[in-house]
Amino acid sequence: MDSITQAALGAALGGAVAGKVLGRKALIAGAVLGTLPDLDVVIDYGTAVANFTQHRGFSHSLLVLVPLAVILGWLLHRWQPRLPYRQWLLLTGLVLVTHPLLDSLTTYGTQLFWPLGRPVAINSIFIIDPLYTLPLLVPLFYSLWQPGRVRPLIAGLVLSTAYLGWTLVAQQIITNRIDQELAARGLENAPALIQPMPFTSLLWRATVLAGDQRLEIVTGLFDGDIPLSVERFPRNPSLAAAAAGLPEGQRLLWFTRGFLAFEQRDGRLLATDIRLGLPGAHPFTFVLAEDQGNGWQPASSYRLPRPAVGRQLLTALWQRASGEAPILCLATLEVRPVNEPCS
Incomplete structure (x- = not known):
C-alpha cells in the first residue's frame, strides 16, 4: 500500500x-x-x-x-x-x-x-484505496487532538479490516463471473489475474494469457446481466522466449508470474509488467537487451519513463464503476454503450 x-x-x-x-x-x-x-x-x-x-x-x-x-x-x-x-x-x-x-x-x-x-x-485491493485509508485517518486526527482516547482508533481498525474482508468477497464474486466466461471459451486452465481497478473495489479487471493473445476484461459489481466485453492484445512468443534466456528476463518472469508484455523498439527488447496500471499506461517498462545486428545482447536494465495518464481516466473509471457506462475500453480508456463493444 x-x-x-x-x-x-x-x-x-x-x-x-x-x-x-x-x-x-x-x-x-x-x-x-x-x-x-x-x-x-x-x-x-x-x-x-x-x-x-x-x-x-x-x-x-x-x-x-x-x-x-x-x-x-x-x-x-x-x-x-x-x-x-x-x-x-x-x-x-x-x-x-x-x-x-x-x-x-x-x-x-x-x-x-x-x-x-x-x-x-x-490482488484484492488497489495500492491506493480511500475506503481503506479514511477509517484509519479520521480517528487518528481525533487522537492527535485528544491523546489517550483509544476507542476511536480501535473502531477505525475494525472498519478498515472489515473493508479488507469485503474486497476478498468482491474478488470472489468477480472471479466466479470470469471463470464462467473462460470456461465457455475453453480457457478454464489459462493463467488469469483478477484485480481491482484503481481506487475502487467496485470495478475489476481480469487479465488472461491465452496463447498468442492476452485477453482483458473489465467488469463491475453493478453490471447485472450485461455481457462481458473482451479486449484482445497480441503477445509475442519469440520475444518472450528471447527474454526468458536473459538473467533479468528470468527474474521478471519469476516476479510477475509471467504477466509481461514484450516489445521490440529501436533495436531494444522491452518488457512491461502488465499487472500494474492499465494498457497504454503501465508504469513499469524495462529495457532488457539490445540488438546491434548480432542478436539480442543483455543490457544493464533501465526503466523507461512512466506514461502520462490524462484526466479522462478518473472520469471513465467513475462512469464505469457507478454503472453509468456499461463498457470501458482499456486500449483507449473510452466508455461505450452496451451495443458498441471494444474493437
Missing part, C-alpha cells in the same frame, strides 16, 4: 496498544515503525530490474520482521520503561507484521518468506 496508509495503520495500532500510557508518542512510534519496511527503496541493487524485484524483499519478510520486533520492543522499552515490555512487543510486532501482510493483498507482490518462495500477491 502507499506510504500514507502504512503510516496511518502503524499509528493507529500504536495508539490502540499504548495510547493510554504514552499518548501522542505511541502514535508517532507506530507511524515510524509502519514506514520502516519501505525504507528498502533507498537501496540500489545495481539495475532497474533488480531494484524492482528486490523491493518488498528482505525488509518485508516475516522471517526478518518477527525477530526485529523483539529487538525493537526491547530498545523502545529502554526508552520508555513505563510501558511494559509485553506491550512494546505487542506494538512492534503488530505494526511490523501487518505492514507486509497488507502489502501482500495488493498486486505488486510481497516476499513474505524471503529468502524462501515466491512473492505473495492476493
Whole structure:
C-alpha cells in the first residue's frame, strides 16, 4: 500500500496498544515503525530490474520482521520503561507484521518468506484505496487532538479490516463471473489475474494469457446481466522466449508470474509488467537487451519513463464503476454503450 496508509495503520495500532500510557508518542512510534519496511527503496541493487524485484524483499519478510520486533520492543522499552515490555512487543510486532501482510493483498507482490518462495500477491485491493485509508485517518486526527482516547482508533481498525474482508468477497464474486466466461471459451486452465481497478473495489479487471493473445476484461459489481466485453492484445512468443534466456528476463518472469508484455523498439527488447496500471499506461517498462545486428545482447536494465495518464481516466473509471457506462475500453480508456463493444 502507499506510504500514507502504512503510516496511518502503524499509528493507529500504536495508539490502540499504548495510547493510554504514552499518548501522542505511541502514535508517532507506530507511524515510524509502519514506514520502516519501505525504507528498502533507498537501496540500489545495481539495475532497474533488480531494484524492482528486490523491493518488498528482505525488509518485508516475516522471517526478518518477527525477530526485529523483539529487538525493537526491547530498545523502545529502554526508552520508555513505563510501558511494559509485553506491550512494546505487542506494538512492534503488530505494526511490523501487518505492514507486509497488507502489502501482500495488493498486486505488486510481497516476499513474505524471503529468502524462501515466491512473492505473495492476493490482488484484492488497489495500492491506493480511500475506503481503506479514511477509517484509519479520521480517528487518528481525533487522537492527535485528544491523546489517550483509544476507542476511536480501535473502531477505525475494525472498519478498515472489515473493508479488507469485503474486497476478498468482491474478488470472489468477480472471479466466479470470469471463470464462467473462460470456461465457455475453453480457457478454464489459462493463467488469469483478477484485480481491482484503481481506487475502487467496485470495478475489476481480469487479465488472461491465452496463447498468442492476452485477453482483458473489465467488469463491475453493478453490471447485472450485461455481457462481458473482451479486449484482445497480441503477445509475442519469440520475444518472450528471447527474454526468458536473459538473467533479468528470468527474474521478471519469476516476479510477475509471467504477466509481461514484450516489445521490440529501436533495436531494444522491452518488457512491461502488465499487472500494474492499465494498457497504454503501465508504469513499469524495462529495457532488457539490445540488438546491434548480432542478436539480442543483455543490457544493464533501465526503466523507461512512466506514461502520462490524462484526466479522462478518473472520469471513465467513475462512469464505469457507478454503472453509468456499461463498457470501458482499456486500449483507449473510452466508455461505450452496451451495443458498441471494444474493437
